[in-house]
Amino acid sequence: MSPVPDIRKQFPFITQQSDKIYFDNAATTQKPYAVLESIQNYYTRINANIHRGVHHWSILATEHYEAARKTVAQFIHAQDPSEIIFTSGTTHSINLLADCLSNTYFQQNDEIILSVLDHHSNILPWQNRANKFGYQLKYAHINAQYQIDTEHLKSLITRKTKLIAIAHVSNTLGSINDVKSIIDYAHQHNIPVLLDAAQSIAHFPINVQELNADFLAFSGHKMYAPTGIGVLYASKKFHHWLQPLSSGGGTIVDVDLYKAEFAEIPLRLEAGTPHIEGVIGLKHAIDFIYQNGGINQFYLWEEELRKHLYSNLTELQDDIDIYTDAHTPSVPVISFNIKNNHPYDTGTLLNNFGIAVRTGHHCTQPLMKHLKIPGTVRISLAVYNTLEEIDRFIIALKKTIKMLK
Ligand SMILES: Cc1ncc(COP(=O)(O)O)c(C=O)c1O
Structure with a gap:
């Protein structure tokens, strides 16, 4: 069943502007x-600096901050809260x-x-x-399904490969990469893997232990x-590598004028006063997900949205190019272009219909160059979006296509 009616009510941005459509969630x-109330509550009832006070509010703020670390650890199934570094x-x-x-860890070449x-x-x-220290970068291609070409990536590995750092999900194409198979293969060669989970975290469950991810x-x-x-999730086994270049208050055990003894991870990496209300807000965002059925429920609803959007877009294929494959595991992020038109024109006209989409290269210029296009129009959905919004968007898109012909 759709969790949406209840969920929409919980977002003031959505309820106060329900004539508009927000499709820029990526x-x-x-x-x-x-989340909003947790921030206000923090500033009105708790506000104090963490980790260094003995007074009531400092202890309270520290408890909230460290409770958030536990919540994040549970959310991604980390073994230990110390593996969660706030950035x-x-x-x-x-x-x-x-x-x-x-x-x-790295050395030249x-x-x-x-x-x-x-x-x-x-x-x-x-x-x-790489430019500063003389490392070599190698790039895996994408396959016809718009995912990282796993076999090509594997073929790039040599004895000098020291890290694989890849997107879990493409922010432009929505495709979910086969990261489990990449991680398993990398580990056979003792190569750690960083997953950029910016676009996966809100859409489906992530279990860093099952994935065997080293960094996320x-x-x-x-x-x-x-x-x-x-x-930054960092598996405990690599904490000895995490010696920061930047340091300051909160990162130490003892300081002399010319040397210092640093604290364990995560504190060693969280220099200065952190974004305390942000950490508390993050905890409440995760609690919000749990309280509304959990990330699996979000996934099921978003799959329905994605399929509805995709099938409607494919009916317009005479007029648009879609950069997503129907059968590739994906999150609800779809890129397209109206044929022979620049994405900015499409985005501007859709904005006139009250629909927010993103246009351009989406901070993936190498991908755009690979696809030989200047950019795309990107629709990205979240759990509060509806089938009815997609239908309204398709009507607006058809009018936009007519205007641009
Ligand atoms: C895949 C991916 N990686 C990294 C980022 C950067 O995230 P932020 O700007 O929050 O640091 C984004 C943002 O769009 C993203 O989509």
């Missing part, structure tokens, strides 16, 4: 009352990991494997360090939580 999701988002998580590994469908946030951090990065704002909060 960029950021709307926030439920539970400002996926981009920060990947840069943090790139710095740590450059500090302790080491090879890092990425894919052509990766988001710039999982290309530029590695490209920057995601952002709160794409899963109903506030902006400015994210997570």
Whole structure:
């Protein structure tokens, strides 16, 4: 059964503007009352700095912050809360990991494997360090189903491969990559794997232990939580590699004028006063998911939405090119273009109908170059979207096609 009627009521952005349609959820999701209220509650009743006070509010704030770490650990089935490092988002998580590994693990001429469908946030951090320290980057192709070509990726592995860093789900195409098989193969060669889970975290369950993922990065704002909060999951077995380049208050056990003894992970990596209300908001976003049936329920509803959208779009195939395969496991993210038209024109006209979609390269320029297109129109759905919104969108799209002919 659709969880939507109850869920929609929980999002003020949706209920206060129900004549509009928000289909840009891969960029950021709307926030439920539970998250908004948790932030207000924090500032009105708790506000204090964490980890260093003995007074009531500091202890309370620390308890809320550390409870959130446990909730996140349970949500992705991490073995231990210490494997959850709070960051400002996926981009920060990947840069943090790139710095740590450059500090302790990589050597000149080491090879890092990425894919052509990766988001710039999982290309530029590695490209920057590769240019600075002399690592080699290699890119896996995509297959005809718009997923990372697993066999091609495997063929890139050599004795110099030190890391595979890939998107779990493509933010532009919606396709779910076969990361389990990539991780299993990588581990046979003692290569750790980072999954960029920015686009998977809000759509289906992730179990890092079952996947055997070594590192995983995601952002709160794409899963109903506030902006400015994210997570780097790092399996305990690699904590010794995580020696940060940046440090400061909260990261130490003891400091002398010329040397310091650093704390264990995660505190060693969370320098300075963190985004406390963001962490608390993230916890409440996860609680919101649990309280509304859990991520599996979200997945089932979003599958229904995705199929409805896809079948309606395929009926327009004389006029549009769709960059998604019907049978590829996907999240509800679909890219298309009206034939012979620039995506910006389509996006602008849809905006005039009150429909928010994303247009452009979606921070995946290498993928756009690979597909030989300037960009796409991207529809990305969330649990509060409805079949009726899709129908209204299809009517608006048909009018847009007529206008652009
Ligand atoms: C696959 C993927 N990776 C990384 C990012 C970067 O996330 P953030 O801007 O929250 O750091 C995004 C954002 O769209 C994304 O879709």
